[in-house]
Amino acid sequence: MKGGAHAAERHDSALRHVTGGAAYIDDLPEPPGTLHAALILSPIAHGRIAMLDLGAARTAPGVVAVLGPHDIPGRNDVAAIGKDEPLFAEGRVYFAGQPLAMVLADTLDRARAAAALARIEIVAEPAILSIDAALAAETWVQAPARLARGDAPAALARAPHRLTGEFRCGGQEHFYLEGQIAFALPGEDGDMLVHSSTQHPTEVQHICARLLGCDFNRITATVRRLGGGFGGKESNASWVAGAAALGAGHTGRPVKLRLPREIDMVATGKRHGFLYRYEVGFDDEGRVLALDAMLAADAGWSLDLTPGVVTRALTHIDNAYFIPHLRAVGYACRTNLQSNTAFRGFGGPQGVLVMEDAIDRMAAHLGRNADALRALNFYARGRDTTPYGQPVTENHLPRVWAEARQLGEVERRRAEIAAFNATSPILKRGLGVFPLKFGISFNSPHMNQAGALVHVYTDGSIRLAHGGTEMGQGLFVKVAQVVAEVFQVDLDRIRPAATSTADVPNTSPTAASTGSDLNGGAAFEAARELKRRMTAYAAEHFGAAEADVVFADNQVRIAAPGSNQVLSFGELAQLCWLGRVSLSATGYYRTPGIHWDPATMQGRPFFYYSFGASVAEVAIDTLTGENRVLRADLVQDCGRSLNPAIDLGQIEGAFVQGQGWLTCEELWWDDRGRLRTVGPSTYKIPGSRDVPPVLNVRLLENAPAEVATVFRSKAVGEPPLMLATAVWTALRDAIAACRQAPGPIRLDAPATPERVLAAVRARQAKS
Amino acid sequence: MSISVSMTVNGKAVSGKVEARTLLVQFLRENLSMTGTHVGCDTSQCGACVVHVDGQSVKSCTMLAVQAEGAKVMTIEGLAPSADKLHPMQEAFRDNHALQCGFCTPGMVMSAVDMVKRHNYQLDEATVRRELEGNLCRCTGYHNIVKAILAAAPAMKAAGV
Ligand code: FES
Ligand code: FES
Numbered sequence: 001m002k003g004g005a006h007a008a009e010r011h012d013s014a015l016r017h018v019t020g021g022a023a024y025i026d027d028l029p030e031p032p033g034t035l036h037a038a039l040i041l042s043p044i045a046h047g048r049i050a051m052l053d054l055g056a057a058r059t060a061p062g063v064v065a066v067l068g069p070h071d072i073p074g075r076n077d078v079a080a081i082g083k084d085e086p087l088f089a090e091g092r093v094y095f096a097g098q099p100l101a102m103v104l105a106d107t108l109d110r111a112r113a114a115a116a117l118a119r120i121e122i123v124a125e126p127a128i129l130s131i132d133a134a135l136a137a138e139t140w141v142q143a144p145a146r147l148a149r150g151d152a153p154a155a156l157a158r159a160p161h162r163l164t165g166e167f168r169c170g171g172q173e174h175f176y177l178e179g180q181i182a183f184a185l186p187g188e189d190g191d192m193l194v195h196s197s198t199q200h201p202t203e204v205q206h207i208c209a210r211l212l213g214c215d216f217n218r219i220t221a222t223v224r225r226l227g228g229g230f231g232g233k234e235s236n237a238s239w240v241a242g243a244a245a246l247g248a249g250h251t252g253r254p255v256k257l258r259l260p261r262e263i264d265m266v267a268t269g270k271r272h273g274f275l276y277r278y279e280v281g282f283d284d285e286g287r288v289l290a291l292d293a294m295l296a297a298d299a300g301w302s303l304d305l306t307p308g309v310v311t312r313a314l315t316h317i318d319n320a321y322f323i324p325h326l327r328a329v330g331y332a333c334r335t336n337l338q339s340n341t342a343f344r345g346f347g348g349p350q351g352v353l354v355m356e357d358a359i360d361r362m363a364a365h366l367g368r369n370a371d372a373l374r375a376l377n378f379y380a381r382g383r384d385t386t387p388y389g390q391p392v393t394e395n396h397l398p399r400v401w402a403e404a405r406q407l408g409e410v411e412r413r414r415a416e417i418a419a420f421n422a423t424s425p426i427l428k429r430g431l432g433v434f435p436l437k438f439g440i441s442f443n444s445p446h447m448n449q450a451g452a453l454v455h456v457y458t459d460g461s462i463r464l465a466h467g468g469t470e471m472g473q474g475l476f477v478k479v480a481q482v483v484a485e486v487f488q489v490d491l492d493r494i495r496p497a498a499t500s501t502a503d504v505p506n507t508s509p510t511a512a513s514t515g516s517d518l519n520g521g522a523a524f525e526a527a528r529e530l531k532r533r534m535t536a537y538a539a540e541h542f543g544a545a546e547a548d549v550v551f552a553d554n555q556v557r558i559a560a561p562g563s564n565q566v567l568s569f570g571e572l573a574q575l576c577w578l579g580r581v582s583l584s585a586t587g588y589y590r591t592p593g594i595h596w597d598p599a600t601m602q603g604r605p606f607f608y609y610s611f612g613a614s615v616a617e618v619a620i621d622t623l624t625g626e627n628r629v630l631r632a633d634l635v636q637d638c639g640r641s642l643n644p645a646i647d648l649g650q651i652e653g654a655f656v657q658g659q660g661w662l663t664c665e666e667l668w669w670d671d672r673g674r675l676r677t678v679g680p681s682t683y684k685i686p687g688s689r690d691v692p693p694v695l696n697v698r699l700l701e702n703a704p705a706e707v708a709t710v711f712r713s714k715a716v717g718e719p720p721l722m723l724a725t726a727v728w729t730a731l732r733d734a735i736a737a738c739r740q741a742p743g744p745i746r747l748d749a750p751a752t753p754e755r756v757l758a759a760v761r762a763r764q765a766k767s
Numbered sequence: 768m769s770i771s772v773s774m775t776v777n778g779k780a781v782s783g784k785v786e787a788r789t790l791l792v793q794f795l796r797e798n799l800s801m802t803g804t805h806v807g808c809d810t811s812q813c814g815a816c817v818v819h820v821d822g823q824s825v826k827s828c829t830m831l832a833v834q835a836e837g838a839k840v841m842t843i844e845g846l847a848p849s850a851d852k853l854h855p856m857q858e859a860f861r862d863n864h865a866l867q868c869g870f871c872t873p874g875m876v877m878s879a880v881d882m883v884k885r886h887n888y889q890l891d892e893a894t895v896r897r898e899l900e901g902n903l904c905r906c907t908g909y910h911n912i913v914k915a916i917l918a919a920a921p922a923m924k925a926a927g928v
Contacts, residue, residue, distance in 0.1 A: 010861060017869030018857035018876060020803015020843035027802035175905050177807040177815055177870040227805070227870030228905050261808045472868025472906045645864050650906060653867060656908030680812035680903060688899035688909045693892065695910055 003491025004484050005711040008645035012470070012477040012496055013225065025181045025195045025225050027256055031047035031741075035064055035104040037247050037257040038111035040102055040118045041267060042093040045336040045673030046127035049091060049100070053119035057103055059131035059313040060117055061109035061529065066252055068101040072246060074213030078239040080203060082141075083301035085339070087239055087246070093122055094301035095336050096674045097266035099239075104247050104255060112260075127336035127524045128675045130274045131168075131296050134333030140762050141299040141334045142307055147314040147601045149387040150325035155290035155408035159281025163361050165478060166278075169350055169749040171298065172271035172343055172661045173677075175685050176471075178227020180268060181258040182241035184248035190214055194221045194245050198237035199229045199469050200509035205501045207238040208245035219245070224498035229487040230657070231342030234509050235304050236268040262678045270342035270667065272309055274350045280358040281325075284372040286366050290325035293317060293354055297347075299332045300339035308331045309340070311443050311598070315388055315605065316351030320374070320435040321359075321382035322399050335549075336673050340758060342511060344657065345718045346439055353749075356434065356729055364742040371410070371433050375401060389602045400635045401435050407696055408433070408615025408633035417617070421737040428620050429585060429630070430734025433727035435613045437720040439596055439606030442512045448607070450518035451504040454483060454526040456534075456583040460554075460570025461534040462487070467496040467507030468519035473717055474646035481521045481642055482710055486527035487570050490550040501542055512678040516642060517607070518589055518659065520710040526587025534572055537581045545684040592708075605679035608707045609737060611700070611712050613654070614691070614723035618730040622738055622764075625757025629659060634723050637707035639714030650745035651697050658724025660686040662749045663731075737761045774835050776801070777845025785832045791825075792816045794832035795842060803843040803873050805820070807903070814902030817874040817881075818842045824881035843873035846880065848928070855926050856880050859919035860912070867906035877903050879916045880923070888924035892917060 003009050016022035040057070044108070054066045064314040069076045079085035089098050101118065105111035128134050156162055182204075183195040192212070196204045204221035221241065226233055240257055247255035257266065278293035295313055299306040310330040318326050359377070363370035378401070379392040386392060405411075410433060417429045441448050450465035464483055470476040476496040484491045497503060508518065531551065539546040544560035556572045558565035567575070576583055596603035615633040620626070634655060638647045664684045668677045679681035702714035732745040738760050747759045773782035776799060783798040795801045795818070802859050805828055807815030811829040818827045819841040846854045855862070856879050866872045882898040883890060890898075896909070904912060 010864065011869075013852075013867060013869060014861045014864075014866060017842075017862045017866045017872040018853065019847060020801075020873045022869050023802065024805070024870065026806075027796075029800070176901065177813060177868065177905050178805070179807075226868060227807075228868045230905070261810065472866075472870075474867070649864050649867060649911060650909040652910045653906045654908075657905070679810045680808050682808060685903060685905060686908075687903060688896045688913070691909050693896070695908070 001488050001490055002202055003481055005481050005642055006640060007481060007643065009038050009481060009491060009643055009748045010737040011474050011479065016229040019063040023404065024178055024225065025183050025197050028183060028195060029444060031254050033105065034254040034256060035251060036108040036111045037244060037255055038103045038115040039099045039263060039267065040101040040103065040115050042089060042096055042122060042292055043120065044093055044122040045096040045129065047093055047122040049089065049093060050123050051121040054101060056117040057114040058349040060104040060110065060114035061102060062107055063114045064106065065104045066101055067246060067250055071250060072211055074211045077210060078207050078242050079303065080235040080238065085302045087242055094707055095338055095692065097338060099267060102243055102247060104251060107392050108253055109684040110523065112579045116184060129336060129669065131333050134335050135296055135331065140332040142302045142330045145310050145314060145330040145601065148326060149329045149389055150529065152290045152327035156279060156292060157273055160283050161290045161365060162279060162281045162424050163365055164279045165357050165361055166276065167357055167746055168746050169273060169353060170277050170562035171273040171340060172665050172666050173667060173683055173741060174270065174343060176228030176230060176232055179259050179261055179264045180237060180240045180641065182244035183254065184244040184255045185254045186248045186252055186527060190218050191218050192245055192248060194241050196218060196221055196223055196237055196241035197226045197233055198223055199233045199471060199511055200238065201499055201501050202467065202507045202549050203509065204239045204241040209240045211242045212244050212249045219496065220500060220502045222500040223469055226469060226471035230344045231346065231511060232268065233513060234342045253517055260378040260577050266675050267677045269304055269339040270340055271661065272299065272350065276354055278354055278358060280362065284364050286362055286368055286376055288321060288377050291323050293328045294331065295328065296331040296333050298335055298337065298340060300335055300337045302339040304339040304341045313345035313351035314347040314601065315439060316500045317354050317587065318386055319352040320379065320437045321354050321355050321377040323377050323387060326615045337669065343655065344723045346512060347599050348718065349722050350660065352436065352511060352725060356725055360729065360732055361744045364744050367742055368487045374435060390546035390604045394608065396611040396637050396700060396703060397435055397437065398474040400611045400637060400700055404613035404615055404633055404635040405433060407635060407698060410615055413617065426622055428622055428734045428737040430618050430724040430737060432616050432729025433735055434723060434729055436719060436721065438610045440513055440610055440715045441591055441605060442508065442514060443596060444603050445594045445596055447508045448524040448594060449508065449516065450589050451507060451589040452522035452526045453503045454523065454530060454585055454587065456530055456573050458574045458577045460493060460568060460573045462494045463497055464494050464523060465503035466519040466523050467504040468515045469499045469510040473515065473650060474643060475510065478516045478642045478646060479520050482524050483527045485711065486524060486531055487569060489554050502767060512672045513717035513719065513744055515717065516713065517709055517715055521589030522587040524710050525589055526585045526588065529585040529587065530583060533581050534576050537576050537579050540573055541579065563682040574747030594651050608639050608705060608714065610719045610725050612719050616726035616730045618727060620731065620734045620756055622760045625753035627663065627751065627753065627756050629692040629727055632692045636702055637697045637700040637703055637714060637715050637721050639703060639709060640705065641699055642711060642713040644699055647699060647716045650716045652695060654720035655724050656686050656691050658721040659727050662724055662728045663751050664690060666750050666752055735759045772832050773838050773900060774838050774840055776840045789832045789924055790828050791830040791832050791835050792827035795827060801842055801844055805870055805873060807870060811909060813926060814878060815871050817877040819881060823876050833881040843877060846876065854928060855917040856921035859915040859922065863911050863915035865907065865911040867917035871902060871904040875902050875904065875912055880921065883916065883920045885924055888920050889918055890917065894920060
């Protein structure tokens, strides 16, 4: 049998991708009468809509309809978890880029041309355009969230050493190569089929129904594949799909809404930028005694998914380190900017930065090695409960740390770099090492459930549907491998179906790294149920015990004494059908043992932890601030990997994405709150020459998950993004090398050449 | 105003009516329904739309359909020598896991084929990385893409393509 669990199989669509045969939504045939949609956006960050004159747009050539808030038959609300986040602004606008209306025309060109004819008058009002302004005005999208253990102020007062720190990290544009797109096709009697490039088909279904004012059962949301998601196609995709469905409902014709890159970047939310202030107390050895921190996230104009992001940031502020006394407050700042949303790591990447900054400052203060201080503060026996009350079990920190340091030849290279820096006045090199502990599960327990639907046909071929979406991460092949393993049939006997709310209802988004844990778990249950039925029937039919029915190598053997019966899997399926056995089953999975109290921020939110460690080396030019990552060495715990080839690809890609966030990807708004980085010409994602030329990646070996995940595998989507934190640490190390004496370095992210240069200058100026 | 345009696409003579402003990528995707060529940025930076025009790689969102009048265009759909045989570059991308979401893949493969030929089948890693600058990938981190191209170069030479 070929392609069961743990095999390094190719991506399920690899062949179609290299031949151009894989269809994305924009590639689907357009039925006659299809309309194309274009959005009209607010040019102003905050103000009252005095006039929106759509007359010229309405009468423009090819235009069939122009729709605004008053054309919504249901509720003008596309909020994912909150309320009152309108699809089209009513009365007021809250960010530059907010949709006001939508033009539907017979061609895309005509729709976009007509959209440009809208006459908009907005009376501008003072806008809050930064975290600092929001903190000063105390404008939040939700009340501040607090995570505390012990008595941080008292412990700080007692601590032999105390340091304060402040720094920032920027947001991040998802830059999925396939932009936001939805294609809505009206059916009979109010039915609607919505093709949506979404990570969350169920939310698309709900939001389309909310806008149209119909039951959920009228809407089928479906997607075969996304051209990248990264969190940007959770809540963002829902409103895009909702707009397309609104257009289709209004006109009775198919409607496609594809956002051009510029509109996509202006209108959709991104990763949250953060401002951090903290005070850390520690002993002479460098052991952390207390941390008092405030994290302020730029939520943008609406709630969106910010509560979860802030919660994950707070629950990852400890990262790999035991902090006996902690007080951490998370502010969700309401600004007049894009509504920030999910992005791979979901607050985790922002959370883990705090202790890295703190430990480097502590090391500089004590004149000690920062890596040693990191290891000293790891969770360990007796120091193994997180501030939110979950014990850190299966602690692989010492292992990943040692293996990454060995892989990265840290000791040798530190010496080499020191020697280089001693004789190189202009170019400086630096090394950073980073340990990671990341919690796996949605922070909200109820979201940790999934469904699957498996059919076995009478030729032995299998159709597999589940609630997870394929966005390049290889979920479809991994889940198919799970089913192949259960039935012991070749992987190519299993056909993954497009994700659809018609096959599997009430699903969670494919997010939080949980895709294969949850959907693999559900598919496993469905397949096991079918195997049980087939086994029972075979036993009955052949007069054997169930234990003697063995599935192996695409066959089923009846291993009873005196019997040498062997059937192909397909023959048994046919036999079961003749025997009137149902060959279709649903599977359902819910993560066991998790609970969470959002009010006290205590509980066991995570099914397990994923561990990793990384080493990165950088070089900076102290005259220009230009910087490069020269090499990275990564070790990531994937449990017993379901598919090592896929997992390695996830680690490499995530690392580079994290590197982009921390170095070259800078979002820039002008003083009126208009995003000016609206395409790849001004917003720089890593290119082929930006990634480290030497990139060594290892999966942690012999580390099956301790908890009962599907075949003891672990999640991989998000954790390795944070391994790029080593790049940020390495940059600070290189900047530190600009002077002999130790001293603290402040380096805000993204560490653009401008910021690196400023940090170098500050370092050189210090006496 | 519409203009007639004819060209050869993947060995077949095709023609159609376009506007003067119609881009080659629109002609391919909309007039010919050949959707293997993707649009990732609309602004000539991402490389998802790369095709070959008279043997050279071109971002098809940067060229007007009428500029390709009389030209020989090859898209990702025409690269494989036959329905059951892949081009060595396609094979290498598939075997080296040089794709995730796949949206960049057609453009990457077309750029890569041109790159290998221009360098006479002899490229080192640094060259591949430099040559790939016009193609963005948000998923893979490029590592496996570079590997695939380096693996395909000798295979292309051996296959004489
Ligand atoms: S679509 Fe042509 S370069 Fe991006
Ligand atoms: S594989 Fe997704 S953009 Fe390259």
